[in-house]
Amino acid sequence: MMKDEILSMAGLARRAGRIVSGEFQCEQAIKKGTAMLVLLAGDASENTRKKFRNMCEYRKIPLCVHGTKESIGEALGCTFRSVAAVTDPGFAQSIEKKYKTKQETAL
Numbered sequence: 582m583m584k585d586e587i588l589s590m591a592g593l594a595r596r597a598g599r600i601v602s603g604e605f606q607c608e609q610a611i612k613k614g615t616a617m618l619v620l621l622a623g624d625a626s627e628n629t630r631k632k633f634r635n636m637c638e639y640r641k642i643p644l645c646v647h648g649t650k651e652s653i654g655e656a657l658g659c660t661f662r663s664v665a666a667v668t669d670p671g672f673a674q675s676i677e678k679k680y681k682t683k684q685e686t687a688l
Contacts, residue, residue: 585648586683587620587683588652588655590672590676591620591665594667594669594676595657595658599672600668600672601668602653602657602659602662602666603662604664606666607633610666611636611640611642611666614640616642616666617642617668617670617673618642618644618666618673619633619644619645619665620645620665620666620667620676621633621663621664622653622662622664623646623647625650626663629664630646643673643677645676645680647683653665
């Protein structure tokens with residue numbers, strides 16, 4: 582199995598204390614302006630996807646739809662997580678770069 586660089590970086594951010602997860606904490610981080618990037622599970626509910634897509638679009642926060650609830654949760658040391666918000670600009674930039682590279686190679 583190929584190592585998922587995006588989720589590995591999210592795991593590093595968690596160990597550094599630079600990521601919050603779960604809908605409530607992510608929503609708070611977005612509203613406070615501390616979220617630099619939002620990672621959203623591809624299998625999150627339609628309501629959750631729409632809610633975070635709209636919040637991120639309104640506040641101009643990059644949104645990466647990647648992985649599953651299970652894979653994001655595993656990377657963050659939890660059971661399941663639909664959404665996570667990176668609060669560190671360096672980690673956010675690195676994850677966004679890896680995400681864009683992955684999107685380009687998928688085309």
